[in-house]
Amino acid sequence: MSTSTTATATATVKPSATSPPQPPQLIPSLPDDVALNIIARIPRCHHPTLSLVSKPMKSLISSPVLYTARSLLNAPEHFLYITLRLPHSPFLRFYALHQISTQPNNNPKNILVPLPHFPSPSLVASTFAAIGPRIYVIGGSVQDIPSSHVWSLDCRTHTWEAAPNMRVSRELAAAGVVDDKIYVIGGCVVDNWARSKNWAEVYDPKTGKWNSVPSPIEVRDKWMHASAVIDGKVYAMGDRNGVCYEVKSGSWGAVETDLDNGWRGRACVIDGVLFCYDYLGKIRGFDVKEGIWKELKGLDKVLPKFLCGATMVNLGGKLMVVWESKDGGGGKGMEIWCAEIEVKKDEAGDLWGKIEWSDVVLTVPLRTFIANCLAVAL
Incomplete structure (x- = not known):
């Protein structure tokens, strides 16, 4: 009885083998901070095309994060x-x-x-x-x-x-x-x-x-x-x-x-x-x-x-x-x-x-x- 209860409790707290899904990267195989550094250097006339690449890219194009990065890189x-x-x-x-x-x-x-x-x-x-x-x-x-x-x-x-x-x-x-x-x-x-x-x-x-x-x-x-x-x-x-x-x-x-x-x-x-x-x-x-x-x-x-x-x-x-x-x-x-x-x-x-x-x-x-x-x- 005691053994069964312990087993049940152990099974309840056992962590899931499935990890939560990771958000998609801006550029596959590159860390997002490196990708941001690259994208911030691209002229703004290409931004409409970039926004069609993916949802994360579209979100970044309209985000203040991108313009802050461009300013820090002296690229505005x-x-x-x-x-x-x-x-x-x-x-x-x-x-x-x-x-x-x-x-x-x-x-x-x-x-x-x-x-x-x-x-x-x-x-x-x-x-x-x-x-x-x-x-x-x-x-x-x-x-x-x-x-x-x-x-x-x-x-x-x-x-x-x-x-x-x-x-x-x-x-x-x-x-x-x-x-x-x-x-x-x-x-x-x-x-x-x-x-x-x-x-x-x-x-x-x-x-x-x-x-x-x-x-x-x-x-x-x-x-x-x-x-x-x-x-x-x-x-x-x-x-x-x-x-x-x-x-x-x-x-x-x-x-x-x-x-x-x-x-x-x-x-x-x-x-x-x-x-x-x-x-x-x-x-x-x-x-x-x-x-x-x-x-x-x-x-x-x-x-x-x-x-x-x-x-x-x-x-x-x-x-x-x-x-x-x-x-x-x-x-x-x-x-x-x-x-x-x-x-x-x-x-x-x-x-x-x-x-x-x-x-x-x-x-x-x-x-x-x-x-x-x-x-x-x-």
């Missing part, structure tokens, strides 16, 4: 995202610049590919910023009423989600990213204590919180038409004199006169030089260390003579210029052009540009305009 690629406002559409339209092969000569061609619709209709005068793989659409107005809403586009999956609201509603604000935090300046009328206290705010994606940035009354009550970050300073250009906020010291100051007077439209910064166009539509760069404007030479025979209204962005160290052209639309539409320019400073200190490519990337209806463009590392 820089992609251009453009925002357009089309006539008769209440929604902003977002596009990503893709390079495709053409037949029969197989020469690559750059085109704008549409992304999922922006969730909020009728939003105008928003501010844009990019941190890591995300683009943030900040504030704006709906039927002339400023909004505090913030939306985030995950460029890895091209999905939209709501981000935490700002403390203050804004339109036509300035924004700059320093140390992976978004600083937003102005765009609101300081007619009460709350708006005055939060005239400038900072957003930390890690905590998901907005906090006020102390600002003196002398710099408030400004609408901003342009912004940029140079050497840890956020420059916000108002209708009357720009302001500058140094993040490290928390100090505010005025933008120097030469920079303020010569800054026109949307600008970008490459190696300490702020590029924009001048009154004649020519691209110029403001060398911060020297404190002077210089013409970007070497482009006269390639780019249009009049570039006012163009948008510029630093795309992985290259100057990307985006503009609208009605010349090739045949009277029924207009063209969106892009040019990628390598910029450098010679021994004499002069700025030179070399166009790597320039082409039409999209044809759109008349009265379409470019709201913004940003570079995202993926």
Whole structure:
């Protein structure tokens, strides 16, 4: 009796001879950490094909783990995202610049590919910023009423989600990213204590919180038409004199006169030089260390003579210029052009540009305009 009971108990606790099934490997015969190291080096244009290989591969392609690995390997690629406002559409339209092969000569061609619709209709005068793989659409107005809403586009999956609201509603604000935090300046009328206290705010994606940035009354009550970050300073250009906020010291100051007077439209910064166009539509760069404007030479025979209204962005160290052209639309539409320019400073200190490519990337209806463009590392 006792022996039988003991045998039964022993049989009950005996481990199963069948081991639990192991999850499938990313690459058979290779450890997953080695496979991840290999896959992270593959250009992103091949990711759609890789996602068809297996379920584990498809899961990895859309996982933050892959993009973290690409960042650690210093292998991220820089992609251009453009925002357009089309006539008769209440929604902003977002596009990503893709390079495709053409037949029969197989020469690559750059085109704008549409992304999922922006969730909020009728939003105008928003501010844009990019941190890591995300683009943030900040504030704006709906039927002339400023909004505090913030939306985030995950460029890895091209999905939209709501981000935490700002403390203050804004339109036509300035924004700059320093140390992976978004600083937003102005765009609101300081007619009460709350708006005055939060005239400038900072957003930390890690905590998901907005906090006020102390600002003196002398710099408030400004609408901003342009912004940029140079050497840890956020420059916000108002209708009357720009302001500058140094993040490290928390100090505010005025933008120097030469920079303020010569800054026109949307600008970008490459190696300490702020590029924009001048009154004649020519691209110029403001060398911060020297404190002077210089013409970007070497482009006269390639780019249009009049570039006012163009948008510029630093795309992985290259100057990307985006503009609208009605010349090739045949009277029924207009063209969106892009040019990628390598910029450098010679021994004499002069700025030179070399166009790597320039082409039409999209044809759109008349009265379409470019709201913004940003570079995202993926």
